[in-house]
Every structure is written in C-alpha cells, then in structure tokens.
Amino acid sequence: MESSISLAIYRSIFISDIHLGTKDCKADYLYHCLSQLRCDTLFLVGDIVDLWALRRKAYWPESHHKLFNKFVELAQSGTRVVYIPGNHDEAIRDYLHLNIAQVELFEEYHHLTNANKRLLVIHGDVFDSAVRAAPLLTWTGDCLYDFLLFLNRCYSRLRKLFGRPYWSLSTFIKSKVSKAQEYISRYRCAALKCAKNKGFDGVVCGHIHQPDLCETEQGIYANCGDWIENCTLLVEHLNGDMELVRWTEVQQAISQYRTQVSSMDDLNEAA
Secondary structure, eight states, X not given: OEESOOOSEEEEEEEOOOOBTSTTOOHHHHHHHHHHOEEEEEEEOSOSBOHHHHHHSOOOOHHHHHHHHHHHHHHTTTXXXXXXXXXXXXXXXXXXTOEETTEEEOSSEEEEOTTOOEEEEOOSGXXXXXXXXXXXXXHHHHHHHHHHHHHHXXXXXXXXXXXXOOOOHHHHHHHTOHHHHHHHHHHHHHHHHHHHHTTOSEEEEOSSSOOEEEEETTEEEEEOOOTTTTOEEEXXXXXXXXXXXXXXXXXXXXXXXXXXXXXXXHHHHHO
C-alpha cells in the first residue's frame, strides 16, 4: 500500500499539517509536488496555515506565499479543493461551509472512494482528549518536539551542504522512543473507534505528524503525515485504492532516473 514513486493523475489527494508560517515548513517540496501531480479533488486536512505561530512571530517568506497561491490557483482552474481546518488554523472554522476563492470549507468530510469505502476525513485534534497525557508530560513533550525540529533543521542543512537528499532525523528519533510510539498507537485506536461508531469504513486524518496507511479489523487508518518532517501525502487512485507517497523518495528516484538518462545520452554521443 506504500510506494516510493507514483507520478500520475489521481482521483483524490490528501495533505495535512503543512504549517505555513513556520521555519520548518517544507513549502518548496510541496510546491514541486503539486506541480507534478494532478487530481480531481485536493483535500487539505488541517493545520495548513499555522496561525498560532504567526501570532507569536510574523514569518511568511516568498515560498509560503507561492504555495498558498498554488492552492487558490488549483481551486480556480478546475480542481476541487476541500479545506478542513485543524487546531493551528482553528479560526478558519468560523467560516465553515463557505467557499473562499473557490476553496470549500468543512469541519469534517464524508468521502466515498471509487472502491466504495466510506471514509471520515477529519484533522484529528478532536481525538486529543482520548490520548492526552498529564499536563506536565504534555508540556515536556512539546518542548522536546520543538528541540527535535531544531535538530532536524540543522541536520537537513548539513545534508544539503554535502549534496545528500532530505532525511528526517526527528522522525527517526521518535521511532525509537517507546512513549511516542505508545501515543501514536492510542491515537490510531481513538481515530478508528470514532470512525467505526459513526458508520464509516475508515478515517483519513493528520495532526500527529506520523504518516500511516493500514487496514485493521476496525477499518482503514490513513494518516496524511506532514510537511514539517516527513513530506508525505495520501492519494486515491482512479480505481479507489489508497496509497501513501513519500515525496522526498519520489524526488530522489526522479533525480536518479534523470542522471541515468543523462549518462546514457552522453554514452550515445560518445559512440
């Protein structure tokens, strides 16, 4: 169900947790992604603009402005764009069921795939109450996460300096921390339980910056991931199959392919 390369026309694309307005947002990566892919419907599953961060400090570089305009451009050129606000852009929830620049706003969305699966599309902050830790642990976790993102920025700059592709140090560290994995498991269970109780076959969400796509006894769990650490998106193929795409791996595969083609051209010219 997971792929490293998939360039095609999709029925639906699901993206969440971009956090425009923060230093960790990989706006350039996502802009390149959206310029390469096509879909009938683009779902923006919350925390697209980080209003919390913008209230603390204004940060809106050209790359963020360019990506924001890309969403509007897609909406006005035939792609249906559905925006489901999250907790970091919760102020936008005051305008639900309105169309702003052809972008449709919903609190949650009921999506029927071409495989006839009913999916609840929701950001996922509503599940916090089911998985929340003690206040001190929550505060400590937030501080540690901010520190992980700082390390990730520094490490990414070093890799770029040495010509290495992007790789998420913070995601790797989280995968080794048992408490983080326990939280992710509880969140998955809460999301699946909510979807099942509402009569859905599964859930598409974001919020925890942990991409995942799996089919369990309780239903389909699809987490979009994020564009802070992982640079991932969920896609629905024309036949209704769901796939998790890691865009940095796609970029790397494209780069390798172009290098191989260039080498072949050089050999042909030399011959």
